Amino acid sequence: MESQSVRILFLGDIVGKAGRDVVCQKLPELIRNFSIDFVIANGENAAAGRGITGPIQAELLSAGVDVVTLGNHAFAREASFEWFDQEQRVIRPVNFPVGVPGRGYGLYRAKSGVIVGVINAIGRVHMSPADCPFAATERSIESLRSKAAVMFVDMHAEVTSEKAALAWSLDGRVTAVIGTHTHVQTSDARLLPSGTAFLSDVGMCGVRDSILGQDVAGCIQRMKSGFGPHVPLADGPAQVHAAIIDCDVTTGLATGIKAITYPDVVH
Numbered sequence: 001m002e003s004q005s006v007r008i009l010f011l012g013d014i015v016g017k018a019g020r021d022v023v024c025q026k027l028p029e030l031i032r033n034f035s036i037d038f039v040i041a042n043g044e045n046a047a048a049g050r051g052i053t054g055p056i057q058a059e060l061l062s063a064g065v066d067v068v069t070l071g072n073h074a075f076a077r078e079a080s081f082e083w084f085d086q087e088q089r090v091i092r093p094v095n096f097p098v099g100v101p102g103r104g105y106g107l108y109r110a111k112s113g114v115i116v117g118v119i120n121a122i123g124r125v126h127m128s129p130a131d132c133p134f135a136a137t138e139r140s141i142e143s144l145r146s147k148a149a150v151m152f153v154d155m156h157a158e159v160t161s162e163k164a165a166l167a168w169s170l171d172g173r174v175t176a177v178i179g180t181h182t183h184v185q186t187s188d189a190r191l192l193p194s195g196t197a198f199l200s201d202v203g204m205c206g207v208r209d210s211i212l213g214q215d216v217a218g219c220i221q222r223m224k225s226g227f228g229p230h231v232p233l234a235d236g237p238a239q240v241h242a243a244i245i246d247c248d249v250t251t252g253l254a255t256g257i258k259a260i261t262y263p264d265v266v267h
């Protein structure tokens with residue numbers, strides 16, 4: 001029997017209105033052109049660069065995103081707390097301390113009907129304190145294992161070594177470990193030896209001529225002086241950074257991963 005395969009699109013941190021707009025504009029053609037079955041997007045910067053709100057999560061979900069993951073800015077908007085416990089399609093890091101709103105993983109259905117498990121974890125190196133991402137992710141995998149062969153982990157972390165360590169520790173047991181948070185796409189997309197796809201950082205959906213989505217002059221001023229006013233988000237043409245992962249639904253293992261920039265050149 002021929003095994004079925006699904007193709008999943010993973011979008012990097014969506015930064016502000018420019019990031020949301022480029023995702024809303026380009027996602028339908030990305031889904032169509034690449035035959036995408038399921039879409040995961042990191043939305044921790046979707047609300048003016050910090051956090052997410054109820055209306056913004058609704059905007060992203062109606063644009064074609066199936067699951068929104070978050071990160072260190074998950075709770076930057078107080079207005080988001082009310083819907084956090086109700087909306088199952090938005091998840092925050094699973095290794096936040098017990099008692100914080102929301103959930104850290106979930107089960108979802110792709111267009112083809114395949115069940116996809118998604119787990120959001122956050123790193124601890126050069127990040128705020130959090131519980132152990134390795135232990136929390138292991139527990140999440142145990143909870144999902146009997147219900148989903150296909151499982152994705154968004155590892156939201158600063159350093160590549162911590163993301164790689166989580167990926168290698170899960171090799172052969174999850175479909176993919178995709179890094180988020182740095183907003184800079186790395187060129188190390190690969191399959192690990194036992195079949196888990198890995199990318200240290202998928203990048204961002206936001207303004208191309210920016211510094212991580214922020215205004216260039218404002219960032220330079222702040223870097224030079226060591227202090228300064230709040231740096232606004234950049235204006236200008238935006239692009240999508242993403243990863244496309246193919247996986248075998250029977251084994252749950254990846255068969256391919258490719259990092260993309262879309263559109264490739266912004267005029």
Ligand SMILES: [Fe+2]
Nearest residue numbers: 013044045181
């Ligand atoms: Fe981010």
Ligand SMILES: [Fe+2]
Nearest residue numbers: 071072073181
């Ligand atoms: Fe972040």
